[in-house]
Amino acid sequence: MKNYIVIYVILVVIVNYCQGGFTDSQKQGIVDAHNEARKQAGVTHGPKPVSPLNLVKWDNKIESFVQDFVSKCKFSVPVGSNYGFALYRVNNDKFEPGPVVQSAFESAAPLFDWNTLNCKPGTCCFMYPSIIWNASTSVGCATSWCENFNFFVCGYNPQGGLIGVPPYTKAQIDSDWRINITTRTPSPTGSPRPTRTPTDSPTPATPTPTSKPMTSSPTIQPPVTPVPNQPTQAGDIDWRQKGYVTPIRNQGQCGSCWSFTTAAALESNYLIKNGNSLLSTLDLAEQHFVDCASNGCNGGNGNSALSALKSSGVMYEADYPYKAVTQSCPSVGSKSTFKWAGSLTVKNTKNDFITALQSGPFYASLYVDDGFQRYKTGVYQCSSSNTPNHAVTVIGYNSAEDSFLIKNSWGTWWGESGFMRIKPGTCNLFDQNGLRPTF
Structure with missing residues (x-):
């Protein structure tokens, strides 16, 4: 779900204020510094x-x-949570924490390059x-005196600070920007698309998850073409080469990787079953999942x-565009929706992953470290592993490498x-089972 870095900052501050656990006034000062x-x-x-940035509020948790x-005085990045962090010495x-945050921000702002979406060479601006970070709406901070300095840390939820991703969406996206969350492939118009039965009421946002295989199939009858021949050499397959992988999307500043991965798996498996005539136009509304499922x-x-929208189906991108924020679960009304039959569990082993790939791409979870975020090319291996914090679609396997x-x-x-080659098992890829939608 996340695709974020952790902030590590050393800040020397000459101030003389009160020490101790933060008072309500000091907490408000921290919040005010962020919101200002x-x-x-x-x-x-x-x-x-593009719109006023979200304001943060204090989070006691x-x-x-x-x-x-911080009480452990270990000057390093915290692990074991889904928060993002800024560390100050x-x-x-x-x-006084509020002025420290304000001073750090004012010093760092001119060092951030909006063209590269990174710090200017030789500077620290994270x-x-x-x-x-517009998606982060909660903050909580604490400090501890550690021998000869105050270890001051702020935590953020959702996490933010990804290199190469804008902290917020600009009012007008320049042509040289590498990321544009508003530019999407239009949903099917000229070619026939599945006909669905809409519903007038919102789907519950937190239904009971299910991965039980389903045998029923949706009431759709698009043109059918034969499923590609199955690979015969050591399970090698690349569904891109077969023409069944829809374009790369961008989740922007929202922890919605799970939604994009679910949509990608649905799109590919639908095309494999029903033909790839809609390859360039099939674009499901990830925002619909964001607004109606999980958090x-x-x-x-x-x-x-999959469970949240199983009854109504998911809308198309053209009818419900991506906003990168959490909204109320909408009523489908008269909009066309895309449906599926169920899902199959992919066991979390190398052989089971390879076997499942022969039928189609599937949803998987893994751990993202700093190297993963900066990945450019090659076969990647994480330098460390932790609890999975991101979702991706597994679309191929190469036995030679x-x-x-x-x-x-x-x-x-x-x-x-937009793609990565990754070693089996690294980044805790086999920590959890995968999931493949069925039709």
């Missing part, structure tokens, strides 16, 4: 946003997690995108996505035009 920075987007820093971490025993931009999974081919949802600028 967000209100000034397009005024004193950065391009004008994040504060508690951070306080437990304040060389004073007494300080607190800038973290503080104004929206705060994360989710394929099971809950022993690598799986995955489709990501970070736009075509990332990796090998």
Whole structure:
């Protein structure tokens, strides 16, 4: 679900204020510093946003997690949570947190390059995108005196700060931007698309997940072409070469990888079963999953996505465009929707992954480290592994280099035009079962 980096900042501050656990006033000062920075987007820093940035509020749960971490005085990145972090080393025993955040932001803002979506060479600016990351709406901070400095950390939910991804959407997307979450392939118009039965009421956002195989099939009768011949050499397959992988999408500043992966798996498996005449136009509405399943931009999974819209079906992108924010679950009304029969569990082993690929791409979870985020080309192996925090679509396997081919949802600028080759098992790829939709 996430595709984010953790912020690591050393900040030397000369101030003289009170020390101790943050008071309500100090907490409000931290929140105010974040929100003032967000209100000034397009005024004193950065391009004008397409709409006012979301404001943050204090989160006691994040504060508690951070306080437990900083009390150990281990000056490193926290693990074991789904939060993003900004780490500060304040060389004073007494300080006021709000001004520290404000000072750090003002120093970092001019160092962020909006063309490369990264810090300018030789500079450290990562607190800038973290503080104004539009998808992050909650903050919690804590500090601890560690021998000769205050270890001051702020946590964010949802996480933010991905290199190469804009902290927020600009009012006008320039042609040289590498990411544009508003540019999408239109949904089918000229070619026939499945006919569905709409529903007038929203689908519950948190239904019971199910991965039980279903035998029923949707009431659709599009033109059918033969399924491609199955690979015969060591399970080698690349569904792109077969013409059954839809274009790379971009989830933007929303923790919706689970939604994009679910949609990608649905699109590919539908095309495999019914023919690829809609390859360039079939585009399901990831926003519909975001608004009706799991926790929206705060994360989710394929099971809950498929279960939430099993009855109504998912709308098409043209009818319900992607916004990269969590909204209310909509009523489908008279809109056409796309349906599926059920899903099959893909067991979390190398052989089961390869076997499942012979039938079609599927949903999988893995752990994203810093190297994964900066991946450009080659067969990737994580330098470390932790609990899976991201969802991808597995679309191929190459026995010669022993690598799986995955489709990501970070736009075509990332990796090998949006794809990655990855070693089996690395990045905790086999930590959880996969999921393949059925028709």
